Structure formats: structure tokens, C-alpha cells
Amino acid sequence: MHRLLPLLPLAAAASSSSSWSQVSITQADNGQQPPPIMSAITGAFANGTQFLIFGGCTSSCCFAPIDAQWTLDLTQDLTQGTWSKRIPHSGSLTAMSAVPSARFGAASTVDSTKDILYAFGGQDSSQAFLGDLYKFEARTQEWTEIKPSIFSETSTLSFQRPPAPRAAASLSVVRGGVGGGREGGRGQEKHLVLIGGFGRQGAKEDEVWGLKLSGTGRQMENGWVRLVPSSSTDVREVEEGKEEGTPSRSTSRGLPARWHHVAVPVKIPNITPSPSSSSPSFPCEEGRGQKDALVIVGGSDATGQDHNEALLVEIDWEEGTYTWRVLAAETEEKEQDERSRPPVRHGHLALHPPYPLHSSFFHIFGGLNTTSDTLPSSFLSDTFRFDLPPVEAWTEEDLPLSPSVPGPRAYAGVGHGERHTLVVGGFAGFTGDTDDRLLNDVWVFRHGEAVEEGVKEGGLNGGSEEVAREDRRQHLR
DSSP states (O other): OOOOOOOOOGGGGGGOOOEEEEOEEESTTSSOSOOSOBSOEEEEETTTTEEEEEOOBSSTTOSSOOOOEEEEEEOTTSSEEEEEEEOOOBSOSSTTSOOOOSOBSOEEEEETTTTEEEEEEEEOTTOOEEEEEEEEETTTTEEEEEBOOSBOSSSSOBOOOOOOOOBSOEEEEEESOOSSTTSSTTSOSEEEEEEOOEETTEEOSSOEEEEEOOSSTTBOSSOOEEOEEEEEOOGGGTSTTOOTTOOOGGGSSSOOOOBSOEEEEEEEEOOSBOTTOSSBSSOOTTOOSEEEEEEEEEEEOTTSOEEEEEEEEEEETTTTEEEEEEESOOOSOHHHHHHHSOOOBBSOEEEOOOBTOOOSEEEEEEEESOSSOOOGGGEEEEEEEEETTTTOEEEEOOOOOTTSSOOSOBSOEEEEOSSEEEEEEEEEEEEETTEEEEEEEEEEEEOOHHHHHHHHTTTTTTTOHHHHHHHHHHHOO
16 A cells, blocks of 8 residues: 655745646648637546547637537657547437537536546527536547436435536536435545536525436436535635625625636645544545545636635535635735735636646646636736645746747636646637637646656555556556
């Protein structure tokens, strides 16, 4: 069994050797390359050497999202790639198993142990919000619509109806049990976690949903469960512009509304007891003092204001509850603190290893720093590193200027490998007339030496790396 490594100190940021490089696309003029595109369903497979694009918008107005699909196959050194256009197809001829309709703004994530992508919601050509759930299996290249249960077949537990239709949410794969009581408390089962988003009634406040990834075919063994806030930091500590002591809906203990944010699965020191038990929640398989959690970064709130906070969300799967708190809260030395933390933004990307691998830090890149305009000057191209607890600190990466780094953009596609993240396309601004700056370039961000050392010594995922590698060998062609 692998030994867990201690979290890296802040000094590791200076020696992480993170870097950007652009991928050279071969056969770019054979009609197989995707057009400039934004807000698509994306993900990476085969340890980040294959990249999928489905749907998205070829215009910033997004009145006509597409339902086309492309695959990018990269060389092992990630320097070259070849696009191929694929015809999306389903694993079944039944009406209940089909490919997604044309859409943009869906939330997606990949379970890299099985090379399966999951996608939820989005908006269609009429701007209507969607609430369906699909999976794409890289091994078979097939889409399947997933229909979660409403009632459990193995207990008296009744699940909630699916989350309301929405776009711009986050979707993550994490480990744990879900459903209240002792129905799912084994701690090693995989679940989807859906957070936030924007729907017909506006931004989604206190919206954290869990879905157990068990069962076969389109019918799941368990259904969606809306997790209930247990205790948390007062929302007024992170929402700006409110008078002290002023009561409002946002002072509930629920997670504040966020959309076009990012969610990063992480492991943190297990020092917080479960509200329902004297023993720590989220024990590792070996009881090594680590627990799974999610970090939410940035995004827009219910009023359209952008944020830059990092919010740690910890889930007690056995109780069906969650807590959250602000990480790297402002210090007394406010001027220095503001210089080190990233500007407010939405539509940015998170750069990190794929589930189930974890590191002691992650990065964010790009985004848009206002919801009031789409001028090119409002788009960002900075890269910031965040070190997880106990460090809890932001550092802006000192990287070479263009053309060694991607230009400003938001709503780009993203996919993760163990030591790198792929970034594809996105939107870089609109000034009117035909100046619609959509992109289809491909970039690689290498996480750095600190991540590579952790992977090599087995410290990223609590000893499950060998299992993950074996799963990949079995499921990849």
C-alpha cells in the first residue's frame, strides 16, 4: 500500500515548474477539425491523450448550438494532435437511450478510472434550460441517457426528483456513500456531485446534489439526493456590499449561489469530526487522516456579481449533509493579500489531475471579470496556483508572455491527465459587427514537478493509484 505524503509547503510553489505549450494540429484542413467553439461538453481520456468535444456554440450569441462531436488524438509527448469528426451514436436502439441534443453550457466531468464522461443539463437552441443526464464511454464511443431512480429498490428510501433544469453548474466525481442513514456510508463508492448553476428562476443558492454511480444501463440503483447544509461560515463574510447585521436570504447556512464557477475534487487533512459522530468523517481506506472534499472557486452570484473566493465544501454522505467555509480568508495585511489573490472572474478553468488522483494544490486559468460586457479587455489570461489546507494561499504563476501561454479567454473546453490539463478553444470577446472572437486552438498545461513527485510516490489518492491504472488498462482499447 502506498504511503501518504504530507501536504507540500508553500515554498513548493516556486519549484513547481508549471508550464504552458501549444499543441500542433496535423491534417487541420481536411474538414475534420472543429470550428472555433465555446461552452461545449468536453473531457479527456486515456490519461489525457484523447480529447472529446460535443455540442457547444460556434457564435457568441449561442442561438444555434450544435450536436456535432469531435475527438482529438494526441501524441504521447503532447506536442501534436489529430482531429477526427465522429457521428455520435447510442449504445442502444431504444428510445430511452440516445445521444444528447444540441446544447451549450452543460456541466461535465470524467471518471478517469473507467474513462466515462458524465454531462448534465445546459441550454438548447430556444435558450430553454435542460435537466437530463448522459454518460459517454470512451471504450465503446457510445452515449447513454441515465435515468436516476425516484424510489429505491433495496430500501424504503425515497429519493428526490432530479435537480431542476440548469446551465453553468459544476459536476464532479467523488467518493462516498449517499442517501441518509446507513444506506451508503461505505465511503468508497463513486458519486456525482452537482453544485449551483443558473436556471429558469435564476441562480441556484444552496444547491448541492449527490447521485450514487451504481446500477447498470440507464436505470440507476439510487437517485438524486439534495444535500442539506449542516453548519457553515455566514454567507455575509463572502458576499460584498451588505451592511453588517442586515438579515437576508443569503444569510442562510447554505452554499451561496454560484454559476460559471469551477469545482475541484481535493483531499484535505481529516481534522473535523462528523456532526453525527465523535470519529472523523471521510476516513481514507487506511484511516490515514485524509478526506475527500470539493473546492469551489469564483463564479457569478444571484445578482450577477463575480467572485474570487475559494469555498471548501465537505460532505457527510452518511447524514446527507454538507458544510462549507471560506479558504484563504482575507488577512489583516489586506493590501498584500489582495495582490496575491486572483481577480474576480467567471467562465474560467481549473487545472488539476483527474479523479481519483489528487494533489496538494491546483491552478485556475482565464475567465471573464465582469458580467456587464464582453469586450476583449475584460477577458483574462492569468494562471494562479492555490495551495490547499493547511497552507491556504494563492500564488500567481510567473510564466512567459504570449505566445508561450494561451491568450485571454472564457468558456473554453478542458480535460485532465495525471500530470497535465488540456485547454481547447473558448471565447475571447465581442466588440460588434463580425468581431466575434471564438477560438479552436489547443494548449497543454503541465502541472509541475510537485504533482509529478506525488504521483510517482503514490501520495495523491490515498493508495488507489494502482487500482486506477489497472482500471484504465481494462477499459481502454
